[in-house]
Amino acid sequence: MSTKHEKTEKQVEPKENQETLEEVQSEAEMTLNEPPSQEQLIQELKKELVEAEQKAQENWDKAVRTLAEMENLKKRTQKELEDAHKYALTSFAKELLPVNDSLELGLQAAIGDSEEVKKFREGSELTIKQFDTVFKKFNVITVDPLGQPFNAEQHQAVLMQEVEGAAPNTVVSVFQKGYMLNGRLLRPAMVVVAKGPEKPPVIDEKA
Numbered sequence: 001m002s003t004k005h006e007k008t009e010k011q012v013e014p015k016e017n018q019e020t021l022e023e024v025q026s027e028a029e030m031t032l033n034e035p036p037s038q039e040q041l042i043q044e045l046k047k048e049l050v051e052a053e054q055k056a057q058e059n060w061d062k063a064v065r066t067l068a069e070m071e072n073l074k075k076r077t078q079k080e081l082e083d084a085h086k087y088a089l090t091s092f093a094k095e096l097l098p099v100n101d102s103l104e105l106g107l108q109a110a111i112g113d114s115e116e117v118k119k120f121r122e123g124s125e126l127t128i129k130q131f132d133t134v135f136k137k138f139n140v141i142t143v144d145p146l147g148q149p150f151n152a153e154q155h156q157a158v159l160m161q162e163v164e165g166a167a168p169n170t171v172v173s174v175f176q177k178g179y180m181l182n183g184r185l186l187r188p189a190m191v192v193v194a195k196g197p198e199k200p201p202v203i204d205e206k207a
Helices: 002-033 038-086 090-109 115-137
Strands: 140-143 155-161 171-176 178-181 184-187 189-194
Touching (some): 090 115, 090 178, 090 184
Parallel strands (some): 155 189
Antiparallel strands (some): 140 178, 171 189
């Protein structure tokens, strides 16, 4: 009799355990299916807001960088176009400089009172004036620094010598004039620069 009762109890136990498991699962499902609380919704919305603000800031930074790059490109392109316009005559102007130099040297060498010399001088002076007019029209400026302080950016010193009455580092002679085109150096002026007198050697009387 007891053995039969024990078997019945053993058969009942699994059913009770199964019912308990189903109850736990049902409670868990109810918990999962429960709508989130107001606090949870607020926290979730705050999180989404922070993420949206970060994304907006990233997009704003990208937009600012893109605009800056476009503006720099625009300025660089504009400057290149302006430089191309300003200095388009650089090569041509450099080719004209030796011609003008030759005319000036020929004029300096034309000495005498004969009619031929006078005509040559008149023709050379007229041609040089025409060159000067064309140079000024296209902003080709002469660099003739006689009596001015030496400027390494525009002058090239071919000789330094002591010159009485001349301040040190002053241009005392111009071998060849220089030229600039729209503020850019075409050719430096070839000059002689004054230097200060050399100090006599100090003699040590005690030696």
